[in-house]
Amino acid sequence: MYRKVxxxxxxxxxxxxxxxxxxxxxxxxxxMTQVIPWSEFEAEYAKNFPTEMGAPAKSFRMALGALIIKEKLGISDRETVEQIRENPYLQYFIGQSIYSNELPFDPSLLVHFRQRISPNLINKVNERMVEKMRSPRPNQTRKKKKDSDGRNESLNRGKLIIDATCAPADISYPTDLGLLNGARVHTEKIIDILYKHIKEKTHKKPRTYRNLARKDYLAVAKKRRPTRNKRRQAIKKQLQYIKRNLAHIEQLIDAGATIEGLNKKQYKTRLVLTEVSRQQQWLFDNNKHSMEDRIVSLSQPHIRPIVRGKAGKSVEFGAKLSASCFEGYVFLDRMSWDNFNESGDLKAQVEAYYRFTGYYPESVHADRIYRTRENRAWCKERGIRISGPPLGRPPANVSKSKKKQAAYDERIRNAIEGKFGQGKRRFGLNRVMAKLDNTSGTVIAITFLVMNLTTWWRRVFCVFLCLFGKRTPVLGLMIISHYNWSGLTQEKLILNRA
Incomplete structure (x- = not known):
């Protein structure tokens, strides 16, 4: 039950x-409480509670505020609740009107908050919040200008920066031998659970050879550089152990061991083990190392390998993200557990920029993968300049102006790389600790929202320093040179109105 508050x-x-x-x-x-649109999305959050029965649920402001506090401070769920109890400002942030020394809610509720608040809802809150952060424009509609022929053309403004990255999940580096060893251990646990249901009917427990199987695994896993034949022999043995254990599980079920004896997590694990065995057997028979929808984690089967080709990390395991950045604010445009070509997102990202601002960008700064012939033609029709050299053979002589323009475009594109670095080094985007696919998406989306909050607060603080620096011109010049933002004048209006 949800009560409107x-x-x-x-x-x-x-x-x-x-x-x-x-x-x-x-x-x-x-x-920050004043710029977050709490009440605008309460009705959408209340759809998670269609019935009028049960205990009243926590408010949307408390749920979203707690998630923001957790990612902003970079702490655990239990520590988040303790910080809220000890800090009156945090209690005000989540919507309490009276200071209380009691726990606002149990730490386990943060898991339910992440399940109820979808990444799509957080992206809507993020967009609306950035609208409030930016200074009010006198006319958000597309401005028109007339060319020499008297036709109306759109006036493009601003710079849109787009790129893609990966948010690695908290899993151990997957190897075929290690994955099969973990699958074998899980099958042995399932056999032990099912055998308890028919222990009185039969006294013969299926043999699993678990001690011998572990010795075979450690004999190769402990070697620093085992040969290819040694690894294949060890994988073959583990596949045989798993195949035998899966057959024992079917025999126990046929003998009367009810499948209801397994809880929901164990039943899901059994299905994952069957699929892992099938995939690894196909890889072994065909002497391959990759396949479509390959499972790399038993506890998180939704994770897929993302080939990035970066130095030191050619493959990452997590969600692939496609993001856009303008005026220092970053937005999550697409998130997928499967690998995809980010060049296909350029049109949607430019159209999202148009819906948000009311005009197309003057230029799009992207990596080489975005500079396809189709994307260039599409941008040219709308008067958008896409960064980078033209397609085809490079000219023999390049003018100094074009070299300066290319260097300037590359410096602008570094802004979104800095945002990715901020999210991974400061806000935990480099290791997503959530275990479920939906909660992991919520954590990633919250990270982008928190980064925009941090950017806004840093700018407001910079405006304060600039106003203070008017009394000392040297300090003012040092601040402006260090924080050379185009939106500085706009943030003065925000500070004055606040």
Missing amino acids: ELAPKPPSEFELPLCGSLSPDNRWVK
């Missing part, structure tokens, strides 16, 4: 503290 942020002076005093309106959590 007042999600609009109240003034911090109305927050009741145990002692005399009030919250500071200049605190970062108070400022």
Whole structure:
């Protein structure tokens, strides 16, 4: 059951503290509360609770606020709840009106929050939040200009930066031998569970040869550089052990061991083990190392290998992301567990920029993979310049102006690389700790939202330093030279209105 509550942020002076005093309106959590559109998406979140029965659910502001706090501070679920209990500003951020020394909710509820708030909903909140962060435009519609022939043409403005990356999941590096050894161990556990149901009917337990199988595995796994024949022999032995164990599982079920004896997770694991055995047997028979929809993790079977070709990491295991960036704000445009060609997302990303701003970008800064003939023609029809040299044989002599333009475009494109680095080094995008596919998507989307919040707060703080630097011209010049943002004037308006 979900009860509609007042999600609009109240003034911090109305927050009741145990002692005399009030919250500071200049605190970062108070400022961020004012730019997040809590109430606009409460109805969509309430669809997760269609019935009127049961205990009242936590509000959308509390659920989203707790997830933002967790990713912003980079802490665990349990530590997030403790931080909220100890900090009145965090309690105000999640919508409480009175300071309380009690736990706002159990730490396990954060898992349900990640399941209920989908990545699509977070992307909507992110877009609406960035609209509030940007200064209000007098006219968001497409402006028109007349050329020499008197026709109307769209006035393109801004620079759109697009790129793709991978968010690795928290799994061990998958090898065929290690994956088969883990699958064998799981089959042995399932046999032990099913045998308990028919232990009274029969006294003969199926033999699994688990001690011998582990010795065969360690004999090769402990070697630093085993030969190819040694690895194939070890893989063949593990496949035989798994095949025998799977047959024993079917015999136990036919003998009366009910499949209901396995819980939901164990039943899902059994299906995964069967598929892993089939895939590894096909790879072994055909002497291959890759196949479509290959499972690389028993606990997270949705993860697929993503070939990136980067130095040191040619293959990553996680979700592939396609993102866009403009005016310092980054957006998650596409997320998939399967590998895809990011060049096909250029048109959709440009159209999303048009819907968001009301005009097409002046230029699109992308990697070489985006500069296909089709994308170039599509951008040319809309008056968009795509970065990079033209297709075909490079000219013998390149003018200095074109060299400067190419270097300038490459410097602009580095902005989205910096965003990926910020997400991976600061906000945990380099190792997604969530285990489910839907909760992992929520964690990734929340990371992009938190990065935009961080960018906005850093800019507001920079404006404060610039205003303070007016009294000391040297300090002001140093700040402006260090933070040379095009939206600095716009953020002054935001600060004045706040």
